[in-house]
Amino acid sequence: MSFLIDSSIMITSQILFFGFGWLFFMRQLFKDYEVRQYVVQVIFSVTFAFSCTMFELIIFEILGVLNSSSRYFHWKMNLCVILLILVFMVPFYIGYFIVSNIRLLHKQRLLFSCLLWLTFMYFFWKLGDPFPILSPKHGILSIEQLISRVGVIGVTLMALLSGFGAVNCPYTYMSYFLRNVTDTDILALERRLLQTMDMIISKKKRMAMTRRTMFQKGEVHNKPSGFWGMIKSVTTSAPGSENLTLIQQEVDALEELSRQLFLETTDLYATKERIEYSKTFKGKYFNFLGYFFSIYCVWKIFMATINIVFDRVGKTDPVTRGIEITVNYLGIQFDVKFWSQHISFILVGIIIVTSIRGLLITLTKFFYAISSSKSSNVIVLLLAQIMINLFDLQGMYFVSSVLLIRMSMPLEYRTIITEVLGELQFNFYHRWFDVIFLVSALSSILFLYLAHKQAPEKHMAP
Amino acid sequence: MASLDRVKVLVLGDSGVGKSSLVHLLCQNQVLGNPSWTVGCSVDVRVHDYKEGTPEEKTYYIELWDVGGSVGSASSVKSTRAVFYNSVNGIILVHDLTNKKSSQNLYRWSLEALNRDLVPTGVLVTNGDYDREQFADNQIPLLVIGTKLDQIHETKRHEVLTRTAFLAEDFNAEEINLVIEKRYFLRDGNQIPGFPDRKRFGGGTLKSLHYD
Numbered sequence: 268m269s270f271l272i273d274s275s276i277m278i279t280s281q282i283l284f285f286g287f288g289w290l291f292f293m294r295q296l297f298k299d300y301e302v303r304q305y306v307v308q309v310i311f312s313v314t315f316a317f318s319c320t321m322f323e324l325i326i327f328e329i330l331g332v333l334n335s336s337s338r339y340f341h342w343k344m345n346l347c348v349i350l351l352i353l354v355f356m357v358p359f360y361i362g363y364f365i366v367s368n369i370r371l372l373h374k375q376r377l378l379f380s381c382l383l384w385l386t387f388m389y390f391f392w393k394l395g396d397p398f399p400i401l402s403p404k405h406g407i408l409s410i411e412q413l414i415s416r417v418g419v420i421g422v423t424l425m426a427l428l429s430g431f432g433a434v435n436c437p438y439t440y441m442s443y444f445l446r447n448v449t450d451t452d453i454l455a456l457e458r459r460l461l462q463t464m465d466m467i468i469s470k471k472k473r474m475a476m477t478r479r480t481m482f483q484k485g486e487v488h489n490k491p492s493g494f495w496g497m498i499k500s501v502t503t504s505a506p507g508s509e510n511l512t513l514i515q516q517e518v519d520a521l522e523e524l525s526r527q528l529f530l531e532t533t534d535l536y537a538t539k540e541r542i543e544y545s546k547t548f549k550g551k552y553f554n555f556l557g558y559f560f561s562i563y564c565v566w567k568i569f570m571a572t573i574n575i576v577f578d579r580v581g582k583t584d585p586v587t588r589g590i591e592i593t594v595n596y597l598g599i600q601f602d603v604k605f606w607s608q609h610i611s612f613i614l615v616g617i618i619i620v621t622s623i624r625g626l627l628i629t630l631t632k633f634f635y636a637i638s639s640s641k642s643s644n645v646i647v648l649l650l651a652q653i654m655i656n657l658f659d660l661q662g663m664y665f666v667s668s669v670l671l672i673r674m675s676m677p678l679e680y681r682t683i684i685t686e687v688l689g690e691l692q693f694n695f696y697h698r699w700f701d702v703i704f705l706v707s708a709l710s711s712i713l714f715l716y717l718a719h720k721q722a723p724e725k726h727m728a729p
Numbered sequence: 730m731a732s733l734d735r736v737k738v739l740v741l742g743d744s745g746v747g748k749s750s751l752v753h754l755l756c757q758n759q760v761l762g763n764p765s766w767t768v769g770c771s772v773d774v775r776v777h778d779y780k781e782g783t784p785e786e787k788t789y790y791i792e793l794w795d796v797g798g799s800v801g802s803a804s805s806v807k808s809t810r811a812v813f814y815n816s817v818n819g820i821i822l823v824h825d826l827t828n829k830k831s832s833q834n835l836y837r838w839s840l841e842a843l844n845r846d847l848v849p850t851g852v853l854v855t856n857g858d859y860d861r862e863q864f865a866d867n868q869i870p871l872l873v874i875g876t877k878l879d880q881i882h883e884t885k886r887h888e889v890l891t892r893t894a895f896l897a898e899d900f901n902a903e904e905i906n907l908v909i910e911k912r913y914f915l916r917d918g919n920q921i922p923g924f925p926d927r928k929r930f931g932g933g934t935l936k937s938l939h940y941d
Contacts, residue, residue, distance in 0.1 A: 457812050464772055464813075471774040472790050475756070479776050522771065529769030529809060536805035 273337040280323060281316050288315030310356070317349045359384045419699070426700045430707025433567060434715060448538045456535060460528040467521045474514050568708050571701040737816065740795045741838040742823035743831040747876040751823060752793045767797030770813050793821075799834075807841065814842050819870045826875045835873070843869065 289312045324342055359380060544550045740748045749767055754760060756773040775791045796813055798806055820842055824831040 457809075460812060464770065468772050468774060468792055471772065475774050475776045475790070525770070526768045532809045532812075533803075533805050536808045537803065540805060 269334050270337045270340075273334055274341070277320065277323075277341050281320050284316035284319040285312045288312035291315075310352075314349070314352060317345055317352070320345055321349070422700050423703050426703030427707045430704045430709075431711045433563075433704075434708050434711040448535050448542065450539075453532065453535050453539065456528060456532045460525060460532060463521055463525045463528060467518055467525065470514050470518050470521070474511055474518070477511060568705065571705045571708075574698070574701045575705065736789050736791045736818050738791060738793050738819040738821060739814065739817050739842055740793055740821045740823060741835075741842060743825070743828075743834050743838075744797070744799050746823045746825040746828070746831050748795050748797075748823050751821075751874065751876065752795045755793065767795060770794055770796045770810075810841075817842070817869060819872070821872045821874060823874045823876060826877050832875075839871065 320341075324338060324345065327338060545554060740752055742748050749771065750760070752771070752773050756775045773793050773795070775793065777789050777791050778787070794813055796810055798810060820839065822835045822838060824835050
């Protein structure tokens with residue numbers, strides 16, 4: 268009886284998540300476009316729903332809600348479904364879309380998409396070989412095999428994102444890095460832009476006039492067609508047309524310049540807005556947070572280095588360790604079990620919420636960045652393909668964050684995850700995360716440093 | 730007016746509707762072979778004989794300013810774009826007949842361009858809703874062009890065209906639906922006979938812009 272109640276609760280929450288994912292897709296991501304492909308929307312919502320359910324199960328685990336056996340059952344079911352979608356369905360759809368876009372193979376779409384899918388599965392399998400992630404007692408098609416590979420990809424992605432985010436966050440929030448931009452700078456750039464446009468216009472006027480007079484005089488300048496035409500054009504060419512090619516080259520250079528100026532002006536406007544934002548209350552608050560974040564990020568990088576150098580893996584989670592330290596050094600009496608449960612709940616909840624939010628924001632930004640180039644429906648299809656790719660990664664991201672969350676949870680709560688996910692080498696994942704995080708953070712520091720140095724030099728020139 | 734020969738026409742619309750192809754067609758009398766994303770603004774010039782054949786014939790240079798981007802851009806991009814909206818003589822609004830959203834966005838495009846001109850202090854009206862009153866005393870002529878008619882299936886063409894007719898009425902604008910199709914030109918080669926059809930099309934619309 269209780270199993271039925273629990274199941275109905277789980278299913279209702281899943282439907283809720285599904286609806287939320289659907290709405291998010293419609294309102295946020297595809298706000299300015301017409302979506303004809305409902306497949307993409309459905310897949311996104313389903314992946315999102317199941318991922319959120321997994322997190323929900325973790326929280327239930329900590330809180331002790333619902334029957335333990337029904338929790339276990341739902342864990343298994345959830346995991347199976349997600350893995351099915353991630354590894355089987357989504358790559359198949361990606362292959363199908365790619366193939367249907369290539370005109371030549373249109374007839375035998377199904378066949379070629381199956382072929383693509385098989386290749387993907389092969390590489391996916393090969394992925395697991397160089398990593399020491401499996402103990403030899405598992406069969407070929409067990410859940411552990413799939414999870415381990417999905418975990419590797421997901422952990423890499425997470426570490427890359429966190430590394431970059433850890434460096435980019437303080438850089439964006441702290442106003443120390445903002446260059447000083449005045450209104451006169453912007454006006455000067457705008458004037459240069461308009462002058463360049465005027466020069467382009469006057470040159471094009473000359474070209475148009477020349478072409479018109481040539482046309483009226485009957486020298487229709489045809490593009491040299493065929494072999495003989497090409498030879499003729501080498502020896503004899505009308506003076507007008509020579510002029511034209513010269514002016515055309517100048518125009519091309521000027522157009523490139525105008526594009527550069529446009530982008531620079533946009534940059535200056537954006538910087539000016541950020542300066543104004545930083546003077547407001549909210550801006551000051553974020554600036555303060557930025558300092559905090561930078562300290563936190565430096566600490567994280569430091570810890571990652573130490574973990575790698577000294578070959579150390581955290582055995583206890585931060586919560587219990589924090590409580591132990593407080594109890595030992597400060598001599599305050601804590602009811603350890605009680606507090607550890609609540610604090611770990613809050614901590615895990617925060618991690619989950621921020622990671623979901625961060626992922627959605629990243630998705631939106633990425634989508635806007637690539638969608639600004641074209642908007643025809645065919646291109647929306649291409650975007651849908653890319654989105655599906657992203658959802659694949661997103662699913663992996665969620666699965667691996669479950670793996671990593673395991674580290675922040677006290678011992679008694681880890682049991683269910685360990686039970687369900689089998690005996691994976693969790694330590695390996697933590698080490699791998701640290702390595703990739705470190706690499707990503709260092710390279711983004713380098714990248715941002717270069718970008719920051721290069722920008723002010725451009726404005727010093729005039 | 731300083732230079733009477735100069736006529737500035739803005740070409741606005743969402744990304745990918747075919748503004749650059751349209752401008753190229755009007756100015757170079759050729760179909761654009763490899764359209765690519767427009768950064769900032771690209772200008773092209775067309776020589777036009779106003780009132781051709783009559784004693785009042787005069788030659789104008791029509792500058793077609795093809796402004797790239799989307800309505801949902803960041804406000805920094807919008808502020809930069811506003812530089813191009815000064816002293817405009819006419820506006821061509823381009824939308825994609827296969828994409829409903831691009832037609833709806835035309836309202837926002839026209840607001841962005843017109844408000845810049847009407848309010849010299851540069852304050853942009855933040856409310857993006859369409860209000861016919863705002864276009865009532867608009868002196869700048871508008872032309873609405875719908876592209877990619879050939880990509881719509883025969884049976885649906887009627888309903889699409891009625892929808893766009895309403896759109897044009899809302900703007901109090903003239904309307905033209907175009908087929909910018911490469912195959913048409915390749916069949917005729919580079920011959921001029923294939924071309925006068927287009928020229929009459931283009932010439933007809935632009936004549937309506939001159940009523941000073």
